Amino acid sequence: EVQLLESGGGLGQPGGSLRLSCAASGFTFSSYAMSWVRQAPGKGLEWVSTLSDSGGSAFYADSVKGRFTVSRDNSKNTLYLEMNSLRAEDTAMYYCARRIVSTIYYYFDLWGQGTLVTVSS
């Protein structure tokens, strides 16, 4: 079955760190760029980060740039999000998503169930 399964969410301290994981199965993980998208309570979806299929190119939203790092291990079919210097506004459900892109379009055709991150003291 083609699926994405996130883990690693939980309670994080302001200024602290968390590491999220996304395990992929049912497709050739190394052929796809992968992304993280989050949804804060009562808010809409917000793109967080994208990593190329090889892991050589990473992109971040301004809101997380310099604090979050995306990486992947294609031998383990797993995507990661290292979250540092956590802020209350990082509280959200974090989704892993598979990206489809061309020169004129960019969308997400497969999503995980999400993992909840709460930043609070």
Added chain:
Amino acid sequence: SYELTQPLSVSVALGQTASITCGGNNIGGKNVHWYQRRPGQAPVLVIYRDSKRPSGIPERFSGSNSGNTATLIISRAQPGDEADYYCQVWDSSIVVFGGGTKLTVL
């Protein structure tokens, strides 16, 4: 930055047709994608590139895009269609989502 505007909520009677709009400056010149998110479930792509349906998505789901408005159309609405729906575009290398619309099937 580019903004997408969606109504907060839309209601539709069982078996009738629902239209969910997504407004943006000259959005007709962009590719629009739509996602369904049922409570507690993973988001699902229901329409991509304005009007294409992924495999497994019922023909009841369709999309259009012209001028300053893109529209997701759900015909013969079912209870299982109750969900939040989000539009999304790619503008100046930035992924932009609409604020989401809660669809209620009465």
